[in-house]
Amino acid sequence: MSSAATRTTGPDHLWTVDEHLEDILATVRPLEPIELQLLDAQGCVLVEDITVPVSLPPFDNSSMDGYAVRVTDIAGASEEFPAVLTVVGDVAAGRAEPLHVGPGEAARIMTGAPLPPGAEAVVPVEWTDGGLRDGPVTGMRARSQAPEAAGGQVQVYRSAEARAHVRATGSDVKAGDRALDAGTVLGPPQIALLAAIGRGTVRVRPRPRVVVMSTGSELVQPDEQLADGQIYDSNSFALTAAARDAGAIAYRVGAVADDAETLRDTIEDQLVRADLLVTTGGVSVGAYDVVKEALSSVGDEDEAGAGIDFRKLAMQPGKPQGFGSIGPDHIPLLALPGNPVSSYVSFELFVRPAIRTLMGLDDVHRPTTRATLTADKALTSPKGRRQFLRGRYADGEVTPVGGAGSHLVAALALADALIVVPEDVESVEPGTEVQVVLLR
Ligand code: AMP
Ligand code: MG
Numbered sequence: 001m002s003s004a005a006t007r008t009t010g011p012d013h014l015w016t017v018d019e020h021l022e023d024i025l026a027t028v029r030p031l032e033p034i035e036l037q038l039l040d041a042q043g044c045v046l047v048e049d050i051t052v053p054v055s056l057p058p059f060d061n062s063s064m065d066g067y068a069v070r071v072t073d074i075a076g077a078s079e080e081f082p083a084v085l086t087v088v089g090d091v092a093a094g095r096a097e098p099l100h101v102g103p104g105e106a107a108r109i110m111t112g113a114p115l116p117p118g119a120e121a122v123v124p125v126e127w128t129d130g131g132l133r134d135g136p137v138t139g140m141r142a143r144s145q146a147p148e149a150a151g152g153q154v155q156v157y158r159s160a161e162a163r164a165h166v167r168a169t170g171s172d173v174k175a176g177d178r179a180l181d182a183g184t185v186l187g188p189p190q191i192a193l194l195a196a197i198g199r200g201t202v203r204v205r206p207r208p209r210v211v212v213m214s215t216g217s218e219l220v221q222p223d224e225q226l227a228d229g230q231i232y233d234s235n236s237f238a239l240t241a242a243a244r245d246a247g248a249i250a251y252r253v254g255a256v257a258d259d260a261e262t263l264r265d266t267i268e269d270q271l272v273r274a275d276l277l278v279t280t281g282g283v284s285v286g287a288y289d290v291v292k293e294a295l296s297s298v299g300d301e302d303e304a305g306a307g308i309d310f311r312k313l314a315m316q317p318g319k320p321q322g323f324g325s326i327g328p329d330h331i332p333l334l335a336l337p338g339n340p341v342s343s344y345v346s347f348e349l350f351v352r353p354a355i356r357t358l359m360g361l362d363d364v365h366r367p368t369t370r371a372t373l374t375a376d377k378a379l380t381s382p383k384g385r386r387q388f389l390r391g392r393y394a395d396g397e398v399t400p401v402g403g404a405g406s407h408l409v410a411a412l413a414l415a416d417a418l419i420v421v422p423e424d425v426e427s428v429e430p431g432t433e434v435q436v437v438l439l440r
Pocket of ligand 1: 215218231234235280283284337
């Protein structure tokens with residue numbers, strides 16, 4: 001659909017970067033939540049509050065390899081006067097046989113194993129002779145080499161307080177506690193917690209499926225042979241990677257030739273697996289600007305592309321842009337310019353926020369910061385356009401890489417920031433503070 005702004009401002013209106021972004025973000029809506037397996041939910045936004053069903057740990061257990069004891073039995077124990085206890089058996093993690101520790105007794109216990117009834121504390125194996133007559137051994141050797149300990153004796157060289165080296169039931173989280181709030185982004189630690197409390201699936205907003213299509217009859221796949229006048233298709237790779245980086249499930253469609261019919265068919269075929277479509281190239285005013293030709297068909301509202309608005313932005317690089325929605329389900333489509341740097345910068349500024357809005361994230365933008373410009377000479381920028389130069393940022397300083405040319409892919413590969421030169425600024429002297437968009 002064309003936005004109201006388009007109709008009132010007309011085709012010659014020069015859109016600001018902010019107006020274009022606002023139009024996109026006002027149109028794109030978060031995806032409907034679905035239930036996903038934990039690992040498929042990584043990076044997604046939780047839409048339910050998660051309550052802890054069972055306390056963690058679920059039972060009192062040992063935090064050390066050692067011996068479960070009664071504290072009065074080892075009161076005053078020392079190297080010189082060790083407490084000597086009868087070992088009644090082994091408690092390993094995952095073993096549930098009842099084993100009672102009575103007066104004068106100890107149970108050999110492994111990390112994570114339940115504290116047996118009767119026992120009040122755990123003494124680490126290092127505080128004992130390891131239950132072996134031929135001298136003290138360390139935990140590893142005790143665990144791997146010491147035989148079943150029942151029937152033997154252990155010498156304990158130090159006293160311990162009740163609950164020493166015991167992880168109490170519920171000391172991590174208690175049943176009924178809130179584990180995670182709706183709105184939480186599920187990173188590895190949150191996934192750890194969900195698994196720890198026994199949750200195998202969760203309700204989240206899914207990753208958006210983003211279809212990336214490049215256009216241009218000059219484009220050849222990497223690994224193939226270049227003929228005269230041909231170049232490799234880099235945009236579809238860059239943008240597919242960028243879409244994944246933004247959190248999407250991205251599908252790269254190979255380059256489509258500059259033929260409106262073919263492009264329209266390809267887009268229609270892709271609609272079934274797309275929450276968002278991204279095209280590159282073919283949006284300027286030249287002949288063979290196929291995306292524009294294919295998608296700006298006016299008249300029949302059902303026609304593919306009837307809802308895509310092509311506009312000029314007060315921006316460099318990235319002046320020509322298309323945005324709207326397409327197909328019966330009104331899938332949003334962003335038509336980016338073809339020059340590699342233009343398409344990448346446009347992606348960062350417009351597509352990434354759209355993807356993150358679909359995901360339901362609050363924070364859809366790249367972080368920005370202020371930095372001091374380090375350069376040999378002043379930067380120049382066209383009047384009335386917001387310029388995004390590629391730069392390297394470190395420790396509050398930013399250095400331009402490459403020039404303003406929107407074909408400079410090698411310089412882009414060295415950049416980790418965009419230097420923003422506002423519309424009303426035509427020259428920036430070295431040492432000046434500038435705004436920087438951080439790309440990593
Ligand atoms: P266009 O807007 O389609 O005229 O493309 C502008 C410039 O970007 C031309 O020099 C194209 O060859 C180049 N270009 C377009 N698409 C790609 C692509 N997918 N990969 C690399 N360069 C491209
Ligand atoms: Mg082209």
